[in-house]
Each structure stands twice: as structure tokens, then as C-alpha cells.
Amino acid sequence: MSTFPHSHLFPGPSLTIVISGPHIQVLSTSTGDVLHTTAATKSGPIRCAAVDSSGRYLATSGEDKMLKVWEVEGLGLLSERELPKRPTAVRFTADAQTILASDKFGDVFSYPFHFTPPLTANQQKDALSSHENPSGGKLILGHASLLTAFLLTADEKYIITADRDEHIRVSWFPQGYNIEMYCLGHTKFVSAIHNPSFSPGDLISGGGDPVLKIWDWMTGKVKHEIEIWETVEPYVKVRGSRRRRGGEDGEEGNEGKRRGKGKKSKGKGKGKAKTEVDKETKEAEAVEETEDVVNDAEGSAAPEHSTDSDGDAEKVLVVRKIDTVTSGDSRYIVFNAVGATALFIAQYPEEGVVSGVRAFDLGQPVLDFVVADDGLIWVSLDGNWSESGLDSTAGEPRFIRVLDVLSGELVDRALDSPLLASLNAKCLLPAYAEDLKRLDLYGDLTSMPKNTSEGDQDQGGDTPLPSEGTPPEKPVNKKVLGRLKNKRAVLDKVQEIAEQRTSTPTGEDEARESDTKKAKSEHGDEPGHNTQDVVMGDE
Known part of the structure; x- marks a missing residue:
């Protein structure tokens, strides 16, 4: 019988948290004993999880759309909303x-x-958000398309967000309506971003492009590019499949079937805001809501994904996670890709020198990894996977491996660790085939890329911007026009910001602008600050 793979792992000095499908387990780091578990609780798969900096609290959420906060010691549920x-x-x-x-x-x-x-069940809809918030959450910011990743800078003065439409945005935190900068240059979706602790002014980003980009995120300029696809491609063993039309809304089963007018009318609510926005941009937002769809939790099963032996399926690059690790005096970038059986490493560029990418093949698709405080890399694998099908019966599959960095290479650490042994034995919980299908481990291969099938040209990767007054060579539908106008609106806004910043201020004004940017969190949202008050969703 198959078992749930470990989707999230949080190793700590005394307690380690592992999440497998819908289940949470708390282990003793030193002995590997399972101290607390939710294995007896029936719920859907946990999609998102985070642990606070002290390791005392765990936040989880999944298909039930409930944000749950747990106390790690005792695994007590503190709240859910x-x-x-x-x-x-x-x-x-x-x-x-x-x-x-x-x-x-x-x-x-x-x-x-x-x-x-x-006190009341009915919550009034925020004019800036795309939907009601039943738990009274405060809107920080919004994108016009699926938001794929976000992070807070180390000083928590800025929030950096990325979406499926190639945008990376730097906004104030918590005043997210103040946009500081855009980092534009990706031609496909951005699915992973990372802000290195040893270089807080840098941002590493990756997604569907064949390169990782390293930005100076305050200026929006690319500092380095690292070619990765040539190294990654041979290890991509799970291939994407075409996204099916209909039944993919990503919400309740009956909502998953809504298309066209019903969905579009709902999206128009995003247009109500403090300033007037372009009518076509609002239509583009409605289109994005319709197209930002994934597998339905209850009403439809996850799409099938092909193995590497299926030559008809397409290999897709989706960078899942990016992190950094220090070994000796050297610094390295570590990342994985959806459906790839290897973990990848590259030396952090210094003085303009960019080194190549190296791979460590683990034999099974890498689901996640975490860099522990001691520099060891704990890697979560899909132990059920095999070249021939889903059930791996050859030998005893390992669901967790531990790697180390030695002379710029990833090496296997055969730890004599009770924790590692427990994660590969006692912590494995049985799962039926339909349970594994609901996990949708490789769903990003379908949901991230734009659909390029005939009749859906608007979902293509990089949508070119035609010059004003020049008709396209081929007929385009309203969705294409919506995307073009939405992208042009973003570029126009960036150009407007750049023109204002490059205008010739007096020496006194220039010094004041620099001081204001550095101290913005202390002064808040002042009238003289050189920022753009941007409506949510109007990118």
C-alpha cells in the first residue's frame, strides 16, 4: 500500500514538525519519537504551512480554506478561521x-x-479586494492574476510579491498600496523568490524561464542571470499535461463549473476603488480570475501527469523553491524544480563571475527541501513514484534524504540519525491511490504555464506588446486584448515612476527623497513621499 509523502518539514533543535497529506506529526529531534499527531483527524490535504521564528507556533491551511494556528508543544489547536x-x-x-x-x-x-x-456572519466586501473576507482579514495588496509567491524583507519594511503574469512587485509593508518598485524582465511566470540573509539587497527569482535572475530589488535592475534549463532538463521526469477546460476553478465543486458571464460579473467588483481605472483593465482582471484556475478539491480529480517515458508529453520548467546555504567561506544557491529528481546548486555570483549549475540526482522527484540551522539540507521525495507508474515496489523507498555541501558539490550524508530513520519508517502513514491523487503533487506543471492549445492563444507564455495603431497579424480575442492592455498598464506605470525619479530635483530635494525612502516606515504614508498610490488589481 502507498504512503503519504512528506510535503512540509520543519526541523528544530528539540522538536521537528512533519506534514504528510492531511496529517501533522511532532517528533523529538533527538530520539525520533512521535510525540503528537493529528493522524486520527479527517481533513483535506494541507497545502500551506509556516512556523514562527521561535518554533512555538504552526500555521496551516488547505483545501478547506481554514487558517489554523497550532501550538507545537502538545499540538493544540489555538484558533481557526x-x-x-x-x-x-x-x-x-x-x-x-x-x-x-x-x-x-x-x-x-x-x-x-x-x-x-x-459578531455578525455577514462581512461587508472591501472595495479593493476581489472577494469578501469572512474572518475580517486586512487587505495588504492585490495582483490582477494568481499570486505565486511572497516574502517580507528582513526589516519587514517591504513585501515582495510575484505572480503568474511575469511580475515581481516591491511594496511597502503594511501599506501595500504604496508600490516602491517593479522588477520586470521575466518572460514567463515567476513561481519562486528568495531574499538571501547574507545579501538583503538582492532578490533571487525563478519560474518558467530558463534562467534564475538576481536583482537589486530596490532599483529593479538585474545584477546576474544563471542559466539553469540545460542542467535541469535531463532530470525532469514528470511531464505536464494540457489543462482541461471547465471544472477547474479551485473552489467549491459547483463553483468550479462556472465560466464566462457568471464569473466575469463577479470579477468586476475589483474595479471599485479610490481612483478611476481603465475599463479594459477591469475586463482583464475578470479574465484573469476566470483563467487562474486549478484542480477542484471535491468535484474533479487532479489531472494525470506523464512520466519521462511518454514522449508526447511536454517537459515544463517550474522552479518550486529557492534558498541559499553557506559552506565555509562560500555561498550557494540551492533550488528544485517540479517533477525533477535532482536538487540543484550554484555558487552565488561574486564580482560578476557566474558559475555553472550542478545537480545531485536523488532518483525520485523532489517535493521540497529545507536548509537547517547547521547547514544540512533535508530533502522530501515522492517515494511512491517510479518510472513505470505511481507505486514504487522496488526496495524500500526513502521519503527523506539529507545532503551536505562539500567543495561546491551536493553530497549524501548517511546520518546515523534516529530522526531520519523515523521519518522514513514510523512517520509514514498509509494512503489510497485517490488520496495521493488529491495531493496533486505536480499540479504546478499544469496551472503555472499559460495554456497554449488552439483557441487559447491568450494563455501563451510571453505576450508581445504591439505598437499603438498596429493591428495584429492574426485575429485576437477579447482575452488576448485584455492581457495586452493589462500588461501595457503595468509598463506605463513603471515608466511614469521612472520619469518622476529621473526628473531633475534640487540637491536638497534629492537628499530629502533619499532620506525619506530610508525612513519611510517611521514617517508612514506622507503626502510628499515619492510613491504611487495604486489601486489593487490595476497592474
Whole structure:
């Protein structure tokens, strides 16, 4: 019988948390004993999880759209509240008093750690958000398409967000309506971003492009590019399949079938805001809501994904996670890709020198990895996978491996660790084939790329911007026009910001602008600050 793979792992000095499908287990790091578990509780798969900096609290959410806060010691449920849409990520602030959650409709909300249920069931819809918030969350910012990743800078003065439409945005935190900068240059979706602790002014991003980009995120300029696809491609063993039309809304089963007018009329609510926005841009937002769809939790099964032996299926690059690790005096970038059986490493570029990417093949698709405080890399694998099918029966599959960095190479650490042994034995929980299918481990191969099938040209990867007054060579539908106008609106806004910043101020004004940017969190949202007050969703 198959078992649930470990989707999230949080190793700590005394306690380790492992999440497998819908189940949470707390282990003793030293002995590997299972101290607490939710294995007896019936619930859907946990999609998002985060632990606060002290390791005392765990936040989880999944298909039930409930944000749950747990106390790790004893695994007691402290609170649960309903989210407006299914989340893509959750994160604690440094003081653990605020929880941030992003969702598939492009919004980021903040919630207080201590939850007080609302007195009335009916919550008034925020004019800036794309949907009602049943738990009174505070809207931080919004994108016009699926928000794929976000992070807070080390000083928590800025929030950096990425979406499926190639945008990376730097906004103030918590005043997310103030946009500081765009990092534009990706031609396909951005699915992973990372802000290195040893270089807080840098941002590493990756997604569907064949390169990782390293940015100076305050100026929006690319510092380095690292070619990765040539190294990654041979290890991509799970291939994407075409996204099916209909039944993929990513919400309740009956909502999953809504297309066209019903969905579009709902999206128009995003246009109500403090300033007037372009009518075509609002239509584009409605289209994005319709197209930002994934597998339905209850009403439809996850799409089938092919193995490497299926020559008809397409190999797709989706960078899942990016992190950094220090070994000796050297610094390295570590990343994985959806459906790839290897973990990848590259030396962090210094003085303009970019080294090549190296791979360590683990034989099974890498689901996740975490860099522990001691520099060891704990890698979660899909132990059920095999070249011939889903059930791996050859030998005893390992679901967790531990790697180390030695002379710029990833090496296997055969630890004599009770924790590692427990993760590969005692912590494995049985799962039926339909349970594994609901996990949708490789769903990003379908949901991230734009659909390029005939009749859906608007879902193509990089949509070119035609010059004004030049008709396209081929007929385009309204969805294509919506995307073009939405992208042009973003570029126009960036150009407007750049023109204002490059205008010739007096020496006194220039010094004041620099000082204001550095101290913005102290002064708040002042009238003289050189920022753009941007309507949510109007990118």
C-alpha cells in the first residue's frame, strides 16, 4: 500500500514538525519519537504551512480554506478561521503577532495571531479586494492574476510579491498600496523568490524561464542571470499535461463549473476603488480570475501527469523553491524544480563571475527541501513514484534524504540519525491511490504555464506588446486584448515612476527623497513621499 509523502518539514533543535497529506506529526529531534499527531483527524490535504521564528507556533491551511494556528508543544489547536479563497502561502511576521496569507485571486491579507470571531456572519466586501473576507482579514495588496509567491524583507519594511503574469512587485509593508518598485524582465511566470540573509539587497527569482535572475530589488535592475534549463532538463521526469477546460476553478465543486458571464460579473467588483481605472483593465482582471484556475478539491480529480517515458508529453520548467546555504567561506544557491529528481546548486555570483549549475540526482522527484540551522539540507521525495507508474515496489523507498555541501558539490550524508530513520519508517502513514491523487503533487506543471492549445492563444507564455495603431497579424480575442492592455498598464506605470525619479530635483530635494525612502516606515504614508498610490488589481 502507498504512503503519504512528506510535503512540509520543519526541523528544530528539540522538536521537528512533519506534514504528510492531511496529517501533522511532532517528533523529538533527538530520539525520533512521535510525540503528537493529528493522524486520527479527517481533513483535506494541507497545502500551506509556516512556523514562527521561535518554533512555538504552526500555521496551516488547505483545501478547506481554514487558517489554523497550532501550538507545537502538545499540538493544540489555538484558533481557526475561514479564508476567503484557497491560499497559496502563509507566513508569520517576526514577532508572530501577525499571519499573512496569499490566495489564488492575487490578494494578500493579514490576520492577527489572536482571533476574535466576528459578531455578525455577514462581512461587508472591501472595495479593493476581489472577494469578501469572512474572518475580517486586512487587505495588504492585490495582483490582477494568481499570486505565486511572497516574502517580507528582513526589516519587514517591504513585501515582495510575484505572480503568474511575469511580475515581481516591491511594496511597502503594511501599506501595500504604496508600490516602491517593479522588477520586470521575466518572460514567463515567476513561481519562486528568495531574499538571501547574507545579501538583503538582492532578490533571487525563478519560474518558467530558463534562467534564475538576481536583482537589486530596490532599483529593479538585474545584477546576474544563471542559466539553469540545460542542467535541469535531463532530470525532469514528470511531464505536464494540457489543462482541461471547465471544472477547474479551485473552489467549491459547483463553483468550479462556472465560466464566462457568471464569473466575469463577479470579477468586476475589483474595479471599485479610490481612483478611476481603465475599463479594459477591469475586463482583464475578470479574465484573469476566470483563467487562474486549478484542480477542484471535491468535484474533479487532479489531472494525470506523464512520466519521462511518454514522449508526447511536454517537459515544463517550474522552479518550486529557492534558498541559499553557506559552506565555509562560500555561498550557494540551492533550488528544485517540479517533477525533477535532482536538487540543484550554484555558487552565488561574486564580482560578476557566474558559475555553472550542478545537480545531485536523488532518483525520485523532489517535493521540497529545507536548509537547517547547521547547514544540512533535508530533502522530501515522492517515494511512491517510479518510472513505470505511481507505486514504487522496488526496495524500500526513502521519503527523506539529507545532503551536505562539500567543495561546491551536493553530497549524501548517511546520518546515523534516529530522526531520519523515523521519518522514513514510523512517520509514514498509509494512503489510497485517490488520496495521493488529491495531493496533486505536480499540479504546478499544469496551472503555472499559460495554456497554449488552439483557441487559447491568450494563455501563451510571453505576450508581445504591439505598437499603438498596429493591428495584429492574426485575429485576437477579447482575452488576448485584455492581457495586452493589462500588461501595457503595468509598463506605463513603471515608466511614469521612472520619469518622476529621473526628473531633475534640487540637491536638497534629492537628499530629502533619499532620506525619506530610508525612513519611510517611521514617517508612514506622507503626502510628499515619492510613491504611487495604486489601486489593487490595476497592474
